[in-house]
Amino acid sequence: MINVLFAAKTERWNTYETPLRTAFAEQDLEVDLRTEFPPEDVDYIVYAPNGDLHDFTPFTRCKAVLNLWAGVEDVVGNQTLSQPLARMVDYGLTQGMVEWVTGHTLRHHLGMDQHILGQDGEWRSFVPPLAEDRRVTILGLGTLGLACAKALIGLGFPVTGWSRTAKDIEGITCLNGPDGLREAVSTADVLILLLPNTAATENTVDSQALADMPEGAFIINPGRGPLIDDDALLMALDSGHIAHATLDVFRIEPLPADHPYWSHPRVTVTPHIASETRPSSASRVIAENIRRGQSGEPFLHLVDRGAGY
The missing domain is CATH 3.40.50.720 (NAD(P)-binding Rossmann-like Domain)
Structure with missing residues (x-):
């Protein structure tokens, strides 16, 4: 027994x-x-x-x-x-993450919020680029990051992946190390965070990384809250340099009711549901x-x- x-x-x-x-x-x-x-x-x-x-x-x-x-x-x-x-x-955890990440990537790529939230009688003409013209970067190429990358490649997005150690994965532009990180974020029209929470990954997305990102980029974080410097992100959102952040994980959970993320017009909060x-x-x-x-x-x-x- x-x-x-x-x-x-x-x-x-x-x-x-x-x-x-x-x-x-x-x-x-x-x-x-x-x-x-x-x-x-x-x-x-x-x-x-x-x-x-x-x-x-x-x-x-x-x-x-x-x-x-x-x-x-x-x-x-x-x-x-x-x-x-x-x-x-x-499998269930991985598939759940793929579905959540793909859904929110498409939401931002297609500009769905303009239509879902803009039902005010104004005819808004917005035609998004094709997926091939929207560059996606995934920080973290473990099981979850790799699965999400493959799904997005299947939809036509060019995908760059960054990891702490060197990797060679067909169909993905693989980068590593500090220089590779800067290059990875500099091409990220959509940045997806799927790194683990360690001392080495805390504040990976800091003020420098945010400044290196393209104007009007989107951030999606279903990984871990401490990956992002919250104050730096709020400043980048306030300036409009970052168009929107969809955040599923936070340093304190549940996210306190008075946290500025709740009321920020460029932030979507989801309650740690990206993958269960x-x-x-x-x-x-x-x-x-x-x-x-x-x-x-x-x-x-x-x-x-x-x-x-």
């Missing part, structure tokens, strides 16, 4: 219990799944960082901690965590990793502690 501890808030247990049991059965895994175990009896931990578990020291036989979320910034620095840590990469882990598909990823652990195979989606993701 494999003992699996579900360490997350009660509402997550209510959502995940049945999909997890189904996924374990599909893998022919004999699992005892509970929200409480003696720590020394636990083989795997299914984990959400906003739960009550913060000390991993007592879990002496635990083979892996399996994160329910893509982001691991709230757990990767935990000094008691000696077990392998896997982040969540699943889907219990059915995420449970299959967790079950597959437990199967791998029991079979002595490498775990999927292991976190690089040094890089922070």
Whole structure:
């Protein structure tokens, strides 16, 4: 019997219990799944960082901690965590991100707000450029960034991608390093942020990056709030240099009611919905990793502690 501890808030247990049991059965895994175990009896931990578990020291036989979320910034620095840590990469999360990013990119590209918000009897003649004439830059070429890039390329957008390490991906102009970042943002008619939240990525979009962007560019951030210097972005929006920012993530969530983003006419706030882990598909990823652990195979989606993701 494999003992699996579900360490997350009660509402997550209510959502995940049945999909997890189904996924374990599909893998022919004999699992005892509970929200409480003696720590020394636990083989795997299914984990959400906003739960009550913060000390991993007592879990002496635990083979892996399996994160329910893509982001691991709230757990990767935990000094008691000696077990392998896997982040969540699943089809549902990726597809949800692709749909959200594609939808908002097309919204800005086509100028939909002029028609959706402008129902005042004025006949507005606006013909957008074709996708081939609207340059998109994606900062972050991990699983989510790459999936979004492929979808946008399929619609005809020229896509530049920037990553901290060098990559060579067919159909994408790949850049890296500080000089590459400056070049990447300088051609971004639409800038999409899908970097992880680390000390190295905080304020990637600062006043210099914003100044380097083309006049009238759009910013879409479904990645992490600290990627953007908020004060610098507000100044760029006020001046009109940045035409609009669609923001799904923030340094403080929920976004405080008095934050200037709420009332700014050039900002769209969405409540961290760009991509949510889907219990059915995420449970299959967790079950597959437990199967791998029991079979002595490498775990999927292991976190690089040094890089922070």
